[in-house]
Amino acid sequence: MENIEKKIEMECDVVVVGAGFGGAAAAKKCADAGLKTIMIERSEKVGEKIISGLTIPFHGFLFGPDFIRDGNPPIERPVDGIINYIIKDIEKNDIDIDDSLRVPKPFSPIFSVGYNAFCKAFCEWEVQQAIESGVELRTKTTVVDVIRDNGHIRGVITENNEQIWSKIVINAEGSHGLLAIKAGVREKYPPDTISLADVYVYDMDKKDIDRIFGFSLKFCWGWDEQKIAPPLGHGNGLMVWPYSDSLHLMQDQCLRKDDGPVYNLAGALRGYHEKITTNLPWWRDEIAPKVRLRARMWDGFEIFVGLDKRLRNMPNFTDGMLLIGDAAGLENTELCDGVPTAWFSAEIAADVAIEAISHNDTSASFLKRYDDRIKAHPIIQWAITSTNRYNLRYAQKEHDEKKLKKYIHDGWGLGFCKHGSSALMKITLSFIKKDPKVIGKWIRMYLRYYYHWHHRHYENIQASDGTQKKQKGIKLKSYLRLMDWLLWITSPLIRLLAGLLEPLSGAANPVMKLIFPIIAPMYLWFIKKWDMAFDPLSKQLVQAVVTSDPSIFDV
Amino acid sequence: MIKSFEDIPGVEWVPGTGEFIKVNSDLCSGCGNCVKVCLGSCYIVKGKKAVIQTLERCMECGACWYVCENEAISFSWPNGGTGFKTQWG
16 A cells, blocks of 8 residues: 555554464564564464474474573473385375484483474464563454555554554565565465365374374375375375374375476375375374364465575565565475574564664665575575475486385485584584583573473373372483583583584585485484393483473573 | 364364455466365365355465465465464473
């Protein structure tokens, strides 16, 4: 809406559109800096319109907002690995397994590769932290347009034609980006980039989930004709996430492939779900008798936007507005997950908004630093440009089993370290270089998350065996004190080493590629022995954590 | 009145959305792409034109809008506090 008559109904420093994972983090950081921040959410209660079953990967927690790392968000289950079922012939039960991506014991299950969570509960927790920092939350309010003043965005207009003026707008509206299109910043994505995710939630007893899944996700991949994967050749079967007392099953498929026709996804997804739940051996025999359907939902995600150079380089800022998370096209191309990138971009956007307001300059030329920082962020760029999931279509097209296994191994198996090592090494070292004590915060985070997850979901078990608060065996308090002391003593050395190694992180991927064929089989062979040998220690560690005084995990 | 549907458990629809999705029949070619991707069965093709039967089963996924070849479908968010809601996303 161009040059509208200014009728100030509400004025603030920052308007955040959308109270999801990214919006809440951005709003909190702005409010913490003393900016008057209003967050607008269209649903009646926070999180009611967020659809996904998901694992939030570990890098989101380690390198994301401090208040999440150092807090106690509601999680449903830690994840220690992925079991990939590669289904060659479902009728003959011809199924290969790739379970190479898993945390070895004794680290598993406490030191996880991610955490499963309900989006609603998690976002409510985040928003509560933001409110406590001074953010004003307005729910049941749909933003329909931006206020433009000689081309500069000066706020938003709600469905009731209310004008909310602000110095800057942070757009965190999610995948479809309607406000960004309206503001003339971005365009509608082509259907090839959008995945339609069909999600089923099943009730299942905790004990059965513990026994059948433990802490592992189960993914299935197969040829089109197996009819467990939608037939456009993306090779996407299903992903099953174990939660505390429920399972999330997701099938997803791009709306169109390579400019081809739009397939009858409504019929296909229904049919494949039927086939998965009745023919897939482990589901049919072990899961089906023990589950009851709790919910079904679906949504579209802009999964492959990052792989298209033109789309990837569409602006994520303009005069007076910054786009974050899914609204900026930052969905992870392999994990179908946008939470870490939403958190990273939220923090960068908040920093830039704070700088812009303090310089009294919210012009596009000032805000360009946001785009520069997004492009320089190692994890964001890695997450939105990984190609293994996309390349499954070629394995499918050529019916090439070797390729299929390679892409699965590289995307959701140990092979990820051939393309993910540089990004992870770079960001890890940059954090350590800044403050080596962050290592202690990371370790305490894992211990705290596990403690609270366990007691939130296993209260009765704890109460009945009477072990709570009676610590035996490992005395974590002493070890944590020792760790703090060692980190304090060795900080200068660690900082120096991190600084020396950081410039070499770019070489991590090529080196891993070179040595992978030798070390991967060795690692996988040894890990089987280690797991058996260290299983008792893993159990002792779990017992020590859940019976500790939780205050020792505070930072 | 809040609605729910037996085949879509765990989701409720709050009325008062307004016509947040519209089909411009002048632009519609009747290709049926919207019918193919709508998991809520909100569309039918009638007289070679797409027609919205109901928005009460719409989960605002935008799939119909993305696949419309002739830009005949317009998509916006429903009024605040209306449309689908779920506890389990």
